[in-house]
Structures are given as C-alpha cells and as structure tokens.
Amino acid sequence: MALVELRNISKIYYVGDEEIRALDDITLDIQSGEFISIIGPSGSGKSTLMHILGCLDSPTKGTIQLDGTLLHNASPAQLAAFRNRKIGFVFQFFNLLPKLNVLQNIELPMVYSSVPARERKERALNALKMVGMDNRAKHRPLQLSGGQQQRAAIARALVNNPRIVFADEPTGNLDSRTGEAILDLFLQLSREGRTIVLVTHDPEIAAVTPRRIEIRDGKIAKTLDPKLAGLETK
Amino acid sequence: MNLLNAILVGLKEVWAHKFRSLLTMLGIVLGVSSLVALAAVLNGMENGMKEALIALGGxxxxxxxxxxxxxxxxxxxxxxxxxxxxxxxxxxxxxxxxxxxxxxxxxxxxxxxxxxxxxxxxxxxxxxxxxxxxxxxxxxxxxxxxxxxxxxxxxxxxxxxxxxxxxxxxxxxxxxxxxxxxxxxxxxxxxxxxxxxxxxxxxxxxxxxxxxxxxxPPATLKGPARRRGxxxxxxxxxxxxxxxxxxxxxxxxxxxxxxxxxxxxxxxxxxxxxxxxxxxxxxxxxxxxxxxxxxxxxxxxxxxxxxxxQEDAVENINSAMRNARMSGGIIAAISLIVGGIGIMNIMLASITERIREIGLRKAIGANNASIFLQILVESVVIAVLGGVLGLAASYALVYLLTVLTPTQNSPVISWSAMLISFAFSAFVGVLAGLYPAIKAAKLDPIQALRFE
Known part of the structure; x- marks a missing residue:
C-alpha cells in the first residue's frame, strides 16, 4: 500500500458565480521513501495539491489516504495532530520565529506533541546535527544566512520524525550555490530513506528528483516515472 | 501545548514588548490600585465612625x-x-x-x-x-x-x-x-x-x-484669647x-x-x-x-x-459605607474594564502582526485550541501582571495618602479588597483575550502563511 493515495481529488473555488477548478480529478500514489517533485507554473494548482497532501486543506471531491488513514471526515484537531506527527513542512521564506533561537524553533513541533522538555532538547540537537548546524543552536534566525536558516527549517521539519516532508520552493529565496547545497541535503535525506515531496516551478530543480509530476490547469499533465523511464536504481 | 508552556510563552511575549506591555498594563494597574486604595480609605472612615459610636458606649x-x-x-x-x-x-x-x-x-x-x-x-x-x-x-x-x-x-x-x-x-x-x-x-x-x-x-x-x-505648631491665632466653638x-x-x-x-x-x-x-x-x-x-x-x-x-x-x-446608628454607618463602596467600586470597575479594552486592542494588533507565526504554528501541528489558549493566556498574563503591579501600587498610593493627610483616619488595606480587585483584573484579562483568541484560532493556516 502506498504511503499517500489520492483518488479523484478535485478542489473547486467559487468566486462570485464563477467556478474555479484549482484541482481537477487528480489520482496519485506516493510510495514510502520516494523523492518526488511536483512542478508547474504559478497558478497551475501545485500549491493547492501540496496543501491537500499536507493536510492544510481538504479537497472538495475525492478521497485521500495517508499512512493507512482515510482523511475523509477528519476534524481540524485531527488534521492538526496529523500535520504534527506525520508531516514536515519546509517553506520558501523559512518561517522561523524571530523571537526564538534556532533550538527553540526546532523544538516547536514537539511542544505541540507534548514531548517533555529534556527529550525535546535532545531530539532538537540531533536534528540540528543531521543538517550540520549543531554549532548554531543558540543563534537567532536573523543572525543566520539564508542557507543556514533553511537548514534550521529542515531540521524543524524532521524533528518529529514525519512520514513525509513537503518542501515548497525551498531554494526559491536562496542564491544558486546555497540552493544547490540545500538540494544536496534533500538528496542525502532521501538516501537515508525519507519520503520527500519538492514543490517548485523550476524544471532544473525538479530534475534532481527521480520522479516528477507536472501539473497544468489543475490536472496532471506529465509524469516522469523512474520505472517507466528505466531510471529505477533500486 | 500545556498550560505551563502557554504561560511561559505568554511571559516571553510580554517581555519581548516591554514598553508596550507596560502601557497596556497601566489601565489595569490604575484600576486595581484605585480600587484597593479606595476601599482602604473607606475602611479608615468606617473605623472613625465606629470609634465615635464606641465612645458612646458600644x-x-x-x-x-x-x-x-x-x-x-x-x-x-x-x-x-x-x-x-x-x-x-x-x-x-x-x-x-x-x-x-x-x-x-x-x-x-x-x-x-x-x-x-x-x-x-x-x-x-x-x-x-x-x-x-x-x-x-x-x-x-x-x-x-x-x-x-x-x-x-x-x-x-x-x-x-x-x-x-x-x-x-x-x-x-x-x-x-x-x-x-x-x-x-x-x-x-x-x-x-x-x-x-x-x-x-x-x-x-x-x-x-x-x-x-x-x-x-499651628499658626498663632490672632486677637484676644477666646473659645472658638x-x-x-x-x-x-x-x-x-x-x-x-x-x-x-x-x-x-x-x-x-x-x-x-x-x-x-x-x-x-x-x-x-x-x-x-x-x-x-x-x-x-x-x-x-x-x-x-x-x-x-x-x-x-x-x-x-x-x-x-444603637442598631440604627450602626445601620446608618453601614448603609453609608455600602453606598460609598458601591459608587467607588463601580468607578474602579469601569477603569478596569477600560484597561481590559486596552488589552483587547493590543491583543488584536498583536495577532495581526503575528499572522504568519500563527499560520506556521498551525502548519507544524498546533490545533485551534492551543492557539486559542496561547492568545488567551497572553492576555491574562498581561492582566494578572497588571493586577500584581496594581496591588503593589495600592500600597504606595495608601502610603502617599497617609503622608498627605497625616491627621485623617489611616486607610486600612483589606485582604478582601485586594482579592476582589485581583480576581476582577484576571477576569477582565480573560474577557479581553476571548475575542482576539477566537479570531486567531479561526485563522486559515494557508492564508495566514501567505500573509505579508
């Protein structure tokens, strides 16, 4: 069974009388351990797809099953718990809280899953080590460079050991060299067995992932499946 | 997020905006201190009246x-x-x-x-x-x-x-x-x-x-010595x-x-x-x-x-004190409520400036209840700190009154007045935090994260 199963997902907005189909009948499986990119121009619906995959939004039609649980009629509190334990987010603008230091920022997801303080600190330090930032634990986000901030944000996404990590344009706000370093970090995490979904508009970035899904006008326009392309290494 | 965490976060938030928080608290400080000081002055007056009653035989x-x-x-x-x-x-x-x-x-x-x-x-x-x-x-x-x-x-x-x-x-x-x-x-x-x-x-x-x-020594009285009534x-x-x-x-x-x-x-x-x-x-x-x-x-x-x-005399004193307490209490309560409106105002401004933070907290797993709790606790923390400062200020105020009017009955600070005004300030904090907290909890995480 796939880690994520989307079946006939549609998301429809109404602006006045006009119907806008942000997503139109999307069916998609993501296997555990995959590194996958969702690519598409702005307005294509890729962000909406990510929000639905990330339990931030719910579809108008269709079913979504995440890690064996059907998210059909989940309450907001259940969705929040899901985001907390099963999902990690990395954003374009890092979204670190400026008033907290790096370590406190990374502890934040565990605060909401009621992990005791001592364990929180330990796990946050481990996560920092994983992204190579353990010497910056006491710094404030604004004292760090963009790349360092994004590493801290990745550590925050990983700290609760999620089943899947979503990265929304993670290199969009970085220069190309730091961006590459961040992509290398994702590749390394992927090799360690993490499931990662990269959302981007940039085909060059999408090129690093074995599997690519192109969204256009709310539909899956093209997929590059490593199995079909003969690129499967495993 | 448990309550202790929420209180710690609330205290940090207050500390991060020291001056703003202090100004916000001022309304509560003035309300609490005036309520306690007023009750103390009235207690002093009551003691004076009862003294005279006791001089007549108890x-x-x-x-x-x-x-x-x-x-x-x-x-x-x-x-x-x-x-x-x-x-x-x-x-x-x-x-x-x-x-x-x-x-x-x-x-x-x-x-x-x-x-x-x-x-x-x-x-x-x-x-x-x-x-x-x-x-x-x-x-x-x-x-x-x-x-x-x-x-x-x-x-x-x-x-x-x-x-x-x-x-x-x-x-x-x-x-x-x-x-x-x-x-x-x-x-x-x-x-x-x-x-x-x-x-x-x-x-x-x-x-x-x-x-x-x-x-x-009083100014020497002029003219021939005489009884002055x-x-x-x-x-x-x-x-x-x-x-x-x-x-x-x-x-x-x-x-x-x-x-x-x-x-x-x-x-x-x-x-x-x-x-x-x-x-x-x-x-x-x-x-x-x-x-x-x-x-x-x-x-x-x-x-x-x-x-x-002497029952009627006692009843007169009691009713006079009741009236004075009631009118003073209402005025102090109004000033506490005004202080509460100040808190609500600042909390609304504060959640607007932290919309992205709230969105992020929701994205990483905060549910509506914990956001609600966080904002409410912040408001209560401001009100309660204001209440504590107000209690301290009331001692200063009463001291000031004693110095300014050395010949009047000394004001007597009562525990009940302190307790009531403190509880009321905490209540005002809850009331003031309610609307901003509901507003913050209802925010849509996606829109909040996109908010510039």
Missing part, C-alpha cells in the same frame, strides 16, 4: 427610656412608677440575658467651681461602678468609688480630663500633666473631693492632629462629651442633690437612666423581651418605658 448598650403611657392606659398615668432602683434589682435577679445594669441619676444645669474657675460638665451623674463597663470608661489616675463610698454617700467625684483642663489647666497650656487627686472642688456649692480621673478620650484623628501640632469634626462631640463627664456615687447624688425633692419625706427615687448591656448581640431580641417581662411586673403592667439601641 454596640451592645441598650438604653431604658421613659415613655408616655399608651393611650389605652391613660387613666393609669398617675400610677406610673417611672424607673427606680426596684427595676434595677429586679432585672439583676430575674433577667440573666442582661449582663450589666447601670442605674444613673443625672443632675442638669450643674456648675463645678474651683477658686475663680468654673466649668459646666457635659453630665454630672450619680452612678454605680457598673458605669465603667457600660460607658467604656478607663480610670487612669486614682480610683473609682468603692462600696463604702456608695454606702456612706461620700462626697467624692471622678472627673474627665476636660474638667481638669478647665479647672486646673490643660497639659498643652501648662506644659505638664496635672493630676488633681485629693483636691477639693465644689459642685453646685457642695464640696467634693476628686478621687480619680479618666484617661483622655480622643478619636484617632484628634490624636493624630495633636501629635501633628507638636511637630508642626466646636470645630465640627466628625464624631468629635462624642469624645468632648466623654471628657467632660463627672461621676459621683449614686447615693451621694440622691441624698445631696435630691434631698428637698420627692414626696413622703423621701428624696425623689426616680432614675434618669437605666443602661443595660446584653450578654451578646446575638441574643439582643430575647434579652430585650426578658427585660420587658420583668419590667412589666415592677411597673404593674403600665408601659411607661421603652428601649433604645
């Missing part, structure tokens, strides 16, 4: 007074016995709920002289020693009457300090305390020996005024009256001053007053009933007496 004192016979007994009016020693003895024997009985025989229009000085006492009364407990007198110098004085109707007198001041000179004028024990004075021409003198009775205000004038300060006539009291033995009064009155070759035996003290305020009504039953027998069923208590 709350459990009951006066047995004369009354016109009721219309139905009009034809028996000439047989009405009036209040006599018979009643006193009967009550002593038969009314156990009356714990103290003080018969009094007063003489009006008295003049006391010594040499060329004279004074009119507020009252010259023939009494039993029971009067000391009844009217809460304290003999500071010398002694009170003994049974022997009573039996022999000795010409001895115990005076208040006011009489001493007028006949011998007051400590303020002569610079030392004169204790005229053993000196003779004449009362309406009859020689009496002073055997005792009471303490000086004064209200807290008068005492403070006197002490204040020691260090800050009663200053009209609250309750001070009760103390004046007490200080100008002169007591002599009951029998001395009866024999010396009433010898020529009365019928059947005996001096007029009617008493001018019988004061009673009940065993306890809880049994006031049964005790009065008991006394009435006894008196109806000694008065042969003629109802020529009635009772007077």
């Amino acid at each position: 709350l459990d004192k009951v006066l047995l007074q004369d009354q016109e016979v009721p219309p139905a007994q009009e034809h028996l009016a000439d047989q009405a016995p009036g209040r006599t020693m018979n009643d006193v003895y009967a009550l002593q024997q038969c009314a156990p709920l009356i714990k103290l009985i003080s018969p009094e025989m007063a003489l009006r229009g008295v003049i006391m002289t010594r040499g060329d000085k004279s004074v009119r006492p507020s009252e010259l009364v023939g009494v039993w020693p029971a009067v000391l407990d009844m009217n809460l007198h304290q003999v500071q110098y010398g002694r009170f009457f003994t049974t022997l004085d009573e039996e022999r109707a000795n010409n001895v007198v115990v005076i208040g300090t006011g009489i001493r001041d007028d006949l011998f000179g007051s400590p303020e004028d002569v610079g030392r305390e004169i204790v005229p024990l053993g000196d003779a004075i004449s009362i309406n021409g009859q020689p009496f020996t002073i055997v005792g003198m009471f303490t000086r009775y004064e209200s807290e205000e008068d005492k403070k005024m006197r002490e204040y004038e020691k260090t800050h 009663w200053s009209g300060r609250r309750g001070s006539w009760a103390f004046w009256r007490k200080n100008y009291t002169a007591y002599i033995p009951l029998n001395a009064m009866w024999l010396r001053f009433r010898a020529a009155s009365g019928a059947n070759d005996t001096p007029d035996p009617t008493l001018t007053d019988i004061d009673l003290k009940v065993a306890s305020l809880n049994v006031l009504e049964p005790a009065l009933q008991q006394a009435r039953n006894v008196l109806m027998i000694t008065h042969k069923g003629i109802e020529d007496f009635t009772f007077g208590t």
Whole structure:
C-alpha cells in the first residue's frame, strides 16, 4: 500500500458565480521513501495539491489516504495532530520565529506533541546535527544566512520524525550555490530513506528528483516515472 | 501545548514588548490600585465612625427610656412608677440575658467651681461602678468609688480630663500633666473631693492632629484669647462629651442633690437612666423581651418605658459605607474594564502582526485550541501582571495618602479588597483575550502563511 493515495481529488473555488477548478480529478500514489517533485507554473494548482497532501486543506471531491488513514471526515484537531506527527513542512521564506533561537524553533513541533522538555532538547540537537548546524543552536534566525536558516527549517521539519516532508520552493529565496547545497541535503535525506515531496516551478530543480509530476490547469499533465523511464536504481 | 508552556510563552511575549506591555498594563494597574486604595480609605472612615459610636458606649448598650403611657392606659398615668432602683434589682435577679445594669441619676444645669474657675460638665451623674463597663470608661489616675463610698454617700467625684483642663489647666497650656487627686472642688456649692480621673478620650484623628501640632505648631491665632466653638469634626462631640463627664456615687447624688425633692419625706427615687448591656448581640431580641417581662411586673403592667439601641446608628454607618463602596467600586470597575479594552486592542494588533507565526504554528501541528489558549493566556498574563503591579501600587498610593493627610483616619488595606480587585483584573484579562483568541484560532493556516 502506498504511503499517500489520492483518488479523484478535485478542489473547486467559487468566486462570485464563477467556478474555479484549482484541482481537477487528480489520482496519485506516493510510495514510502520516494523523492518526488511536483512542478508547474504559478497558478497551475501545485500549491493547492501540496496543501491537500499536507493536510492544510481538504479537497472538495475525492478521497485521500495517508499512512493507512482515510482523511475523509477528519476534524481540524485531527488534521492538526496529523500535520504534527506525520508531516514536515519546509517553506520558501523559512518561517522561523524571530523571537526564538534556532533550538527553540526546532523544538516547536514537539511542544505541540507534548514531548517533555529534556527529550525535546535532545531530539532538537540531533536534528540540528543531521543538517550540520549543531554549532548554531543558540543563534537567532536573523543572525543566520539564508542557507543556514533553511537548514534550521529542515531540521524543524524532521524533528518529529514525519512520514513525509513537503518542501515548497525551498531554494526559491536562496542564491544558486546555497540552493544547490540545500538540494544536496534533500538528496542525502532521501538516501537515508525519507519520503520527500519538492514543490517548485523550476524544471532544473525538479530534475534532481527521480520522479516528477507536472501539473497544468489543475490536472496532471506529465509524469516522469523512474520505472517507466528505466531510471529505477533500486 | 500545556498550560505551563502557554504561560511561559505568554511571559516571553510580554517581555519581548516591554514598553508596550507596560502601557497596556497601566489601565489595569490604575484600576486595581484605585480600587484597593479606595476601599482602604473607606475602611479608615468606617473605623472613625465606629470609634465615635464606641465612645458612646458600644454596640451592645441598650438604653431604658421613659415613655408616655399608651393611650389605652391613660387613666393609669398617675400610677406610673417611672424607673427606680426596684427595676434595677429586679432585672439583676430575674433577667440573666442582661449582663450589666447601670442605674444613673443625672443632675442638669450643674456648675463645678474651683477658686475663680468654673466649668459646666457635659453630665454630672450619680452612678454605680457598673458605669465603667457600660460607658467604656478607663480610670487612669486614682480610683473609682468603692462600696463604702456608695454606702456612706461620700462626697467624692471622678472627673474627665476636660474638667481638669478647665479647672486646673490643660497639659498643652501648662506644659505638664496635672493630676488633681485629693483636691477639693465644689459642685453646685457642695464640696467634693476628686478621687480619680479618666484617661483622655480622643478619636484617632484628634490624636493624630495633636501629635501633628507638636511637630508642626499651628499658626498663632490672632486677637484676644477666646473659645472658638466646636470645630465640627466628625464624631468629635462624642469624645468632648466623654471628657467632660463627672461621676459621683449614686447615693451621694440622691441624698445631696435630691434631698428637698420627692414626696413622703423621701428624696425623689426616680432614675434618669437605666443602661443595660446584653450578654451578646446575638441574643439582643430575647434579652430585650426578658427585660420587658420583668419590667412589666415592677411597673404593674403600665408601659411607661421603652428601649433604645444603637442598631440604627450602626445601620446608618453601614448603609453609608455600602453606598460609598458601591459608587467607588463601580468607578474602579469601569477603569478596569477600560484597561481590559486596552488589552483587547493590543491583543488584536498583536495577532495581526503575528499572522504568519500563527499560520506556521498551525502548519507544524498546533490545533485551534492551543492557539486559542496561547492568545488567551497572553492576555491574562498581561492582566494578572497588571493586577500584581496594581496591588503593589495600592500600597504606595495608601502610603502617599497617609503622608498627605497625616491627621485623617489611616486607610486600612483589606485582604478582601485586594482579592476582589485581583480576581476582577484576571477576569477582565480573560474577557479581553476571548475575542482576539477566537479570531486567531479561526485563522486559515494557508492564508495566514501567505500573509505579508
């Protein structure tokens, strides 16, 4: 069974009388351990797809099953718990809280899953080590460079050991060299067995992932499946 | 997110905007401190009023007074016995709920002289020693009457300090305390020996005024020396009256001053007053009933007496204080509510400036309840800190009031006022945080994360 199963997902907005189909009948499986990119121009619906995959939004039609649980009629509190334990987010603008230091920022997801303080600190330090930032634990986000901030944000996404990590344009706000370093970090995490979904508009970035899904006008326009392309290494 | 975490985050948030939080708290600080200080000042005033009441004999004192016979007994009016020693003895024997009985025989229009000085006492009364407990007198110098004085109707007198001041000179004028024990004075021409003198009775205000004038002498009064009349300060006539009291033995009064009155070759035996003290305020009504039953027998069923208590005086004080507390409390409550509106305002501004933070917290797993709790706790933290500062400020305010008005009754800070105002400030914090917290909890995480 796939880690994520989307079946006939549609998301429809109404602006006045006009119907806008942000997503139109999307069916998609993501296997555990995959590194996958969702690519598409702005307005294509890729962000909406990510929000639905990330339990931030719910579809108008269709079913979504995440890690064996059907998210059909989940309450907001259940969705929040899901985001907390099963999902990690990395954003374009890092979204670190400026008033907290790096370590406190990374502890934040565990605060909401009621992990005791001592364990929180330990796990946050481990996560920092994983992204190579353990010497910056006491710094404030604004004292760090963009790349360092994004590493801290990745550590925050990983700290609760999620089943899947979503990265929304993670290199969009970085220069190309730091961006590459961040992509290398994702590749390394992927090799360690993490499931990662990269959302981007940039085909060059999408090129690093074995599997690519192109969204256009709310539909899956093209997929590059490593199995079909003969690129499967495993 | 548990409560402790939420409180810590709230404190951090307050600390991160020190000045803004302080300004926001100010409304609560002023509200709480004015409420506590107001209650303290009112407590001081109440103490002043009760002081005067106690100077008149305390709350459990009951006066047995004369009354016109009721219309139905009009034809028996000439047989009405009036209040006599018979009643006193009967009550002593038969009314156990009356714990103290003080018969009094007063003489009006008295003049006391010594040499060329004279004074009119507020009252010259023939009494039993029971009067000391009844009217809460304290003999500071010398002694009170003994049974022997009573039996022999000795010409001895115990005076208040006011009489001493007028006949011998007051400590303020002569610079030392004169204790005229053993000196003779004449009362309406009859020689009496002073055997005792009471303490000086004064209200807290008068005492403070006197002490204040020691260090800050008042401006010298112009013109020839003269009496300037009663200053009209609250309750001070009760103390004046007490200080100008002169007591002599009951029998001395009866024999010396009433010898020529009365019928059947005996001096007029009617008493001018019988004061009673009940065993306890809880049994006031049964005790009065008991006394009435006894008196109806000694008065042969003629109802020529009635009772007077201080209940109404106490009720007046209580209702005046209730009104003052109510109006002051409402004003302070309004200022607390205004403070609460300030908190709500700042919380609304604060969540607007933290929309992205709230979105992020939701994205990483905060549910609506924890966001709600976080904002609510922040608001309560501001209000409660304001409340604590307000309690501290109220002490400063009360101190300031004591310094500014050294001769007034000192304000008394009460625990109940502190507790009520603190609880109210916390309640205002909850109320003020409710709307911003609901607003923050309802934010859509996607839109919040996109908010610029």
